[in-house]
Amino acid sequence: xxxxxxxxxxxATEGAIVQINCTYQTSGFNGLFWYQQHAGEAPTFLxxxxxxxxxxxxxxxxFLSRSKGYSYLLLKELQMKDSASYLCAVMIYxxxxxxxxxxxxxxxxxx
Amino acid sequence: xxxxxQTPKYLVTQMGNDKxxxxxxxxxxxxxxxxxxxxxxxxKIMFSYNNKELIINETVPNRFSPKSPDKAHLNLHINSLxxxxxxxxxxxxxxxxxxxxxxxxxxxxxxxxT
Numbered sequence: 001x002x003x004x005x006x007x008x009x010x011x012a013t014e015g016a017i018v019q020i021n022c023t024y025q026t027s028g029f030n031g032l033f034w035y036q037q038h039a040g041e042a043p044t045f046l047x048x049x050x051x052x053x054x055x056x057x058x059x060x061x062x063f064l065s066r067s068k069g070y071s072y073l074l075l076k077e078l079q080m081k082d083s084a085s086y087l088c089a090v091m092i093y094x095x096x097x098x099x100x101x102x103x104x105x106x107x108x109x110x111x
Numbered sequence: 112x113x114x115x116x117q118t119p120k121y122l123v124t125q126m127g128n129d130k131x132x133x134x135x136x137x138x139x140x141x142x143x144x145x146x147x148x149x150x151x152x153x154x155k156i157m158f159s160y161n162n163k164e165l166i167i168n169e170t171v172p173n174r175f176s177p178k179s180p181d182k183a184h185l186n187l188h189i190n191s192l193x194x195x196x197x198x199x200x201x202x203x204x205x206x207x208x209x210x211x212x213x214x215x216x217x218x219x220x221x222x223x224x225t
Contacts, residue, residue, distance in 0.1 A: 030212075031212060033214075041218070041219075042201060042217060042219055043154070043201070044216070045214070087154065089154075091212060095166075095167065096159055096161055096166035096207060097142050097144070097159060097166075097205050097207045097212060097214070098156055099156060103152070
């Protein structure tokens with residue numbers, strides 16, 4: 001079966017750094033995505049990792065270890081507007097772009 | 112210049128009715144998707160079409176029928192609506208040939224069945 005786990009909720013302080021972990025067990029792997037979703041809005045793309053290692057994009061970085069079935073999203077210099085749900089998703093190989101999503105991590109940034 | 116658009120944004124209807132949701136993308140992508148996001152915010156794929164051909168058809172009741180008249184449009188028709196169909200339905204698109212696979216999501220349609 002397909003299984004993606006991430007913490008349900010996290011709280012952090014403005015200006016701090018937070019790491020959101022994601023572990024996965026899937027049949028076939030063609031990359032891992034992170035999406036951000038504000039309440040009442042659509043998910044928006046943050047990052048895509050298909051090879052092991054760290055991808056940095058501004059305040060956001062994403063890491064992948066395929067052998068461990070593990071990824072994390074690192075958010076630096078947290079801002080209030082970063083309060084949102086962060087969704088980890090795995091693309092299944094050779095299934096037409098099929099994404100399996102985790103349940104999302106609700107991040108609250110406090111002053 | 113909206114990338115992925117859906118109509119309507121809100122849909123309130125009674126059990127047993129039939130309703131449709133429309134989706135259009137102007138990104139030139141070759142693949143479109145329908146997702147359902149339930150009250151626990153779990154996002155689950157329902158269907159995908161690649162160049163008007165059905166590629167993914169998850170375990171979804173037959174009451175749900177997608178239609179893709181061309182590769183820029185993917186509609187979702189739901190027959191005999193049930194209370195459990197209440198959710199937010201997202202349309203998305205992506206280009207599956209190439210190196211950039213991210214999916215772009217529409218604003219969502221919040222369906223409430225009473």
